[in-house]
Amino acid sequence: MPATSVIGAQWGDEGKGKIIDLVTHRADVVVRFQGGANAGHTVIVEGRKFVFHLLPSGVLHEGKLNVLANGVVVDPEVLLHEVDQFESGGFSLQPRLALSGAAHCVLPYHKLLDQLREGDKAGVKIGTTGRGIGPAYADKANRCGIRFWDLIDEDRLHRRLAANLADKNRLITRIFEAEPLEFDDMFEQARDQGRRLAPMVTDTGKLLREALAEGKHVFFEGAQGVMLDLDHGTYPFVTSSNSDSLGIAAGTGVPPTAIGHQVGVTKAYCTRVGSGPFPSELHDQTGERLREGGGEFGATTGRPRRCGWLDVPAARYAAQICGFDGLAITKLDVLSGMDQVGLCVGYDVDGKTIEEYPVDTPLVERASPIVKMFPGWSEDLGGARSVEDLPPACRAFVDEICGRVGVPWELLSVGPGRESTIVREHP
Ligand code: IMP
Numbered sequence: 001m002p003a004t005s006v007i008g009a010q011w012g013d014e015g016k017g018k019i020i021d022l023v024t025h026r027a028d029v030v031v032r033f034q035g036g037a038n039a040g041h042t043v044i045v046e047g048r049k050f051v052f053h054l055l056p057s058g059v060l061h062e063g064k065l066n067v068l069a070n071g072v073v074v075d076p077e078v079l080l081h082e083v084d085q086f087e088s089g090g091f092s093l094q095p096r097l098a099l100s101g102a103a104h105c106v107l108p109y110h111k112l113l114d115q116l117r118e119g120d121k122a123g124v125k126i127g128t129t130g131r132g133i134g135p136a137y138a139d140k141a142n143r144c145g146i147r148f149w150d151l152i153d154e155d156r157l158h159r160r161l162a163a164n165l166a167d168k169n170r171l172i173t174r175i176f177e178a179e180p181l182e183f184d185d186m187f188e189q190a191r192d193q194g195r196r197l198a199p200m201v202t203d204t205g206k207l208l209r210e211a212l213a214e215g216k217h218v219f220f221e222g223a224q225g226v227m228l229d230l231d232h233g234t235y236p237f238v239t240s241s242n243s244d245s246l247g248i249a250a251g252t253g254v255p256p257t258a259i260g261h262q263v264g265v266t267k268a269y270c271t272r273v274g275s276g277p278f279p280s281e282l283h284d285q286t287g288e289r290l291r292e293g294g295g296e297f298g299a300t301t302g303r304p305r306r307c308g309w310l311d312v313p314a315a316r317y318a319a320q321i322c323g324f325d326g327l328a329i330t331k332l333d334v335l336s337g338m339d340q341v342g343l344c345v346g347y348d349v350d351g352k353t354i355e356e357y358p359v360d361t362p363l364v365e366r367a368s369p370i371v372k373m374f375p376g377w378s379e380d381l382g383g384a385r386s387v388e389d390l391p392p393a394c395r396a397f398v399d400e401i402c403g404r405v406g407v408p409w410e411l412l413s414v415g416p417g418r419e420s421t422i423v424r425e426h427p
Pocket of ligand 1: 013129130228240274
């Protein structure tokens with residue numbers, strides 16, 4: 001049985017959580033392969049709202065194995081908080097959660113440095129989530145990070161933490177002129193976290209390769225989206241990992257050929273949080289209408305999301321990079337009641353009309369959108385269970401998106417609950 005990936009095709013917050021939750025009943029294993037507690041997936045099950053930052057969405061389904069693979073940067077404090085929260089909500093997690101020993105820990109100095117950097121007037125303000133993601137990946141690339149293998153070995157933890165903290169405190173005090181962090185408290189906290197997490201720490205690469213060899217169905221759950229990818233997104237206004245499907249192999253230790261089916265998730269419009277170019281952003285009442293109608297406030301930080309029309313060239317670029325087999329188009333219901341709905345179909349850059357996403361960030365910054373308007377619909381879509389239930393204008397809009405992006409739809413989401421979904425071909 002093929003492995004499946006579910007990847008955001010925009011700047012994150014596409015509604016991946018709901019899609020993954022929906023298809024998870026077909027999965028045996030659900031895997032996060034990149035990012036960390038910067039993600040925020042909201043899933044509504046029978047009216048109960050769950051917000052995940054680290055845990056894979058499969059945790060809500062009994063009998064699924066959930067994996068935090070080596071490419072994830074894991075804040076042990078957040079992870080234990082989520083584990084406690086879910087267990088007190090009646091879900092048992094411990095035997096169903098595996099954490100890679102090769103995953104890097106996000107420690108208090110990463111979070112502090114993330115916030116100090118963002119607050120530094122001389123630096124570029126990325127608008128990060130402040131969760132220590134960039135500094136943790138920087139340590140990984142700099143080969144000084146602390147992995148979960150280290151966290152559960154007290155001697156190694158002591159040595160590595162002491163060396164790291166001395167180094168970080170020099171940065172904190174001399175460059176940012178802030179108060180240094182204390183070693184003893186940090187060590188004791190990390191040691192205790194390591195003791196609690198130790199039963200879950202394992203070689204998840206081996207576990208996943210074996211699962212695939214046994215024909216188990218593995219789901220790779222993307223966080224953020226292609227346009228926030230460190231290599232292919234709007235650098236430097238990106239996250240610090242490969243948040244497209246190219247990150248799966250390196251972030252898990254399975255071969256790229258293992259991924260059989262790829263679903264790209266896109267909203268019927270577009271949002272972005274944090275700084276960086278967003279050509280189809282609407283600064284007017286229509287943008288406000290999308291934000292209010294779609295409840296577009298960050299799941300992790302609560303920040304209002306910037307809103308605009310769906311950017312077709314960017315979505316096509318995302319599809320080409322990942323090789324999407326199908327699209328999941330979410331939040332179609334939010335567009336109900338608008339006289340007209342728009343798509344950004346190209347850009348004007350320095351007086352030239354282009355139809356391709358321009359890639360180089362300053363060009364994306366200078367791109368003004370070419371927007372094509374289509375007839376809207378007034379009907380509430382919440383009860384639609386098949387494509388025939390959708391108003392003709394909505395169907396035409398979906399066809400327009402798929403035709404222009406070059407990928408057929410597989411799922412259409414018409415409301416927040418699991419049941420408000422139209423499925424064409426189950427991924
Ligand atoms: P970081 O990942 O916290 O370093 O933030 C880098 C950029 O990615 C910022 O613009 C964030 O707003 C954005 N970002 C990070 N995680 C998410 C997410 O889950 N959804 C949407 N944007 C995100």
